[in-house]
Amino acid sequence: MKYSIFLIVAPMAMAFLVPFLGHVMPALSKGLSFLTALAGTVLSVFLLITYKTPFTVIMGGWIPPFGINLHVDMLSLLFATVVYGAVTLGIAFQLSSVVVKKPYFYMLILLLLTSLNGMILTGDLFNLFVFMEIAGISSWALIASGNKTAGVRGALQYMVVASLASVAYLAAIAIIYSSTGTLNMAQISGGLREMNSAMAALAVLLILASLFTEMEIFPFNSWVGSAYRGAPSSISGLLSSAVALAGAYAMLRISYIVFGAGMGNIIRFGSFNITSILFWMGVVTVVTGEASAFTQKDAKRMLAWSSVGQMGMILMAIAIASEKSIYGAVFALITHSISKLLLFMIVGRLVSATGTSDWTRWKGIGRKNSILGIFFIIGALGVTGIPLFAGFWGKFTIIGSAFKSTGSSYLGVYIILAATVMEAVYFLRLAHALFEEPERKPGKVNTGIVFWTCTTLLALAVVIIGVFPAPLDRKIKKIPSELRGDNTSGYISTVYKAMGR
Amino acid sequence: MNNPVFLFGIGAFALMMIGLYGVLTHKNIFRLILSLGLMETGVNLFIVAASYWDGVRAPILGKIFNVKTADSYADPLPQALVLTSIVIGLGVTALALALMIKYREGTGTLEMEDKREEEVEE
């Protein structure tokens, strides 16, 4: 099980190799980066299949809390698998594109892959910060690689907000470290309660602000429209299906382990109630995100804001903190990644076929390319959460858990349900526009065997998970119990065991 | 007043606020980057201040100090944290400046503004 370190190290090593190799044999370096991601996918799937109980990997021979530990449990393995799968498909999609990227681009993707897996596996707050920054740097560079001004603009906007977030996070680390003397998540989980409650609240506030930025929660998400639009579509897809996913993962982990000392137990600091912050920020995000997507004429911006809406719903689920809500949140995150990546791939090809990302000018393009149009509908229904498509189970469970829990407000749930009407409207509006009478002759969509393989895999995944959720269910249902504080094979106990206590 | 923690804290807070003021009031990208740099310096100073202990020594093993007297050492970890964050800040600033130059080439301006009708690629 020590192999799990390769999930981080292998892409990092390749990231150093690729630019040098790229000078000599560009094609080989690109192929190699794809193979790295593919190998990582295979490895993570293998780990997922052979997984039994959570375990801690100690880095560099230093026992935590002096050294850094990686924590591998079902939650982190599942998310690492999704990140690897998404990046693999993203690289394949980019390789099949008419826009040829330099080897540096693939180096940056590998770096992004490294940092996202680091974020997911690490058990140390400062280490998380470092990986978050690397993820930030590599994604800004990738967004800017759109080679047109839109990309640079989006990257700069993202950079400004994310830098503020990282400052906030560092300040929180300073406060926590000076009070508790440790940065290990499992150890802090007890310590945070013993801190001066005003200081603890300040630390929590700063951490929440930075994680909300990662997770695209309103109003920390002012950058998403420009960044998603400016980025190449493969990168927009990854931003939504891997970067935001890692952000949501960090949110989940930190709110349960660091703030909560185990699931279902998110604490209050004096009058500072974290559960209601998460819950109502989620509700506000859903409403604003769906309303923003509803107004967009630009397909990529629309998809970006739709991701924001989904993240809001997932944040609400995290706030509810019951077993079912975590199950729903993880389910929704995974299926959202799959569907959104599919949508971005299709949108990317439509952008290059029509020369515009304004979907009102895409009318009729699905008539010639009906399978593309049908895939778009599948993706759209998958994100919206219509039964028989993947997104349904997550959304359904989240809503159900919200009606069961005492920590949530029914009003908020009703608001979210009403706001998702907008989501259905704008997705199906676009889907139908693809089949309307064309105003001008639609251009030819550049497809190929690689593109069809990627999209078919994703579309099949959406439908198969929608109809037979049982295999995914078997994996995800282990997560809630592993997050419990009182579970002897849970997160905190496992790390303490590794420390020899 | 003579407590270094207090002075460091005031300085760190002041730097962060000046930086925040800059971020909030400027559209010019170069000034934004400078302001963010100031904030980062402020927060680094804050980490150092927050882990200051009076009357401890530098944690360097030698003839006088050894493992037995470890209680009188300063905590070495914050230094490592600050160093790491300085390095990261350098990387971020370098990338931001590179992006700024590219932005200037594309738009002819350094003002951050939003254009909705820009061309996009696949």
Added chain:
Amino acid sequence: MTSNMLPFIVIAPVLLGLLMLSMPKRLNWWIFFLLNIVLAGVIFTLKSKGAMSFTFQWTLFGTGKVVQKLGVTPLGWFFLAISSAATLLFSMFSLDFNDKKHSTAIAPLWLMLVGATNGIFLSQDWISFFISWELMSWTSLFIIGHGKTSSFKAGIYYYALSFFGTMAMMAGIWLLFHRTGSWEISSGVLKTAQDLSSHRGFALTVLSLFTVAFLAKSALFPFHMWPQMAHAEAPDDFSAYLSGIMIKYGVYGLLLFIVPVFALTPRGTIKSISGVPWPMYILAVMSALTSVIGTVMAIFTNDMKKLMAWSTVANVGYIGVGLATGTSLGYAAAMFHTVNHMMFKGGIFASLAAVKYRTGEREMHRLGGLAYVMPITFFTFLLGIIAAAGIPPLSGFNSKWMIFQALFEKKMVFVATALFFASTGAFLYLFRGLHTIFLGQLSPRFRNVKEAPPLMSLSMIVLMILMLAAGIFPGLVTGRFNDILVAAGLNPIKTTLYSMTGSTTSINSTLVASVFALAVGVVFFLFVIGGRKRRVKMMDNYTCGEDPLDWNVGPDRYHYGYDFYQPIKGLFSWMPLGVVEKGYNALGRFMERLGNLVTSISADGTRLGWSFVLGVILIIVIGVVK
């Protein structure tokens, strides 16, 4: 025919529909027709096999143990039977309608929709019900849109309201599940009935959430404005299905869940107004309001499909009133009117589709005199509107009579008055449609129009026969109701093949029809032996020798059908008719403004920082206030 047939009639159409996406259009319509024959055959043999069910179990962590159960209940079978028979007729109609010139590519989606419909009527648990319900929603959206920008605008309006209802239903399903611990519909009914006395607030929340879903689907107030868009813009052959069957899902839902809950609640547990529990009384008032609005709007409409869509709204209002009384008679009346509406509105929309097929016109004042060239279509329309208006020898009279009897029984004066008003108004708009489209003078443009093609005519003839049969022998339909009523916990009604018994009196429809036929025969005889007749040409009258073109009035404008009821429009000007629609539009605009506001945050560099600061403030405010 084993119980394995139950999933077959749900899944086979859906899968075949998916397969048909890759087949040529013409072949699709044939497959659609043939499969509907098979489905109708299977469904009609189900009944003789008695109670049967098919269960399918699975467990997910999120949903717990789910027993998906498809089963044939009396109510479900009844809706299944009438919908499959009507679908068969409509698919026969579509077979000729979708020729080269008029073809649409909706057959695959329509077939999936048929599967979803069967699923809705067979589901015995909320999960199957919800899955079928959503499948029905989005397939029908794409059918209404059918690749036309203007049609899709209507479709998305329908879908937004419908999806809003679906979301309410999702909330209701979960609340019910947490209360009962099972997904079964019947246990939900029992539990909610008990909760009405013990946990009233909870029970009323659940009931209102489900009611929102059903009202939205059946276009009852305040969701009454979507049919005039969706029915009018849908493909012409699909409008019949939309109005005949799809509008009844909500009615089915109300009969399935809401009415039995109140039937099982003992008297006196919940306050009643004139003998009806107050939530049901509100439902009755809302339904009556729906029929008044539908009627008034229909009177002022020039578009023939819109007119009939408003008429559908008015008729669903009658059905709603009937079931809201909560008595056996009301329940039976609601179901009877459902069947009748399916037949006569199906017939009317079919004949309108035939008119449009031959003439390409939708505005009534451009038509006229088509009875001379399209007699079968004319007679279908004629019988349809006679039934819709509730005139004796046809079926509509019987069901309306029963609805009024149910109202008299409960002495619901206000509601009855509103329905009388709506019924009278129905004469105004229905006969205007007849007159304007089929009677009067034939425009020279349409002299060469032919009768509808054979299969279209055949399905219209069958619909005519059914309407007459249900009108003359009401027992053919009402005889089926007693099983359903008993299953819903109500007393059976008294009925024979020829007559119906209401609360105050009984009526022998066959006798009424015979008298009516005799009268018509006498009048026709007098007409035949009467004096000389002369045909009037279109341009002969009206203008007293002046040329209307001198006043810039084209032949359309001086057609008497144009703005026919302009004079009485003033009478209704005080009614705030568009207010609900304006409310929805305002909500939509508000959301757009909110979206623009949110997205404009990134308009320049300074606001990025401010957004971060705003976020921190928001966190503090929420964290401290709550």
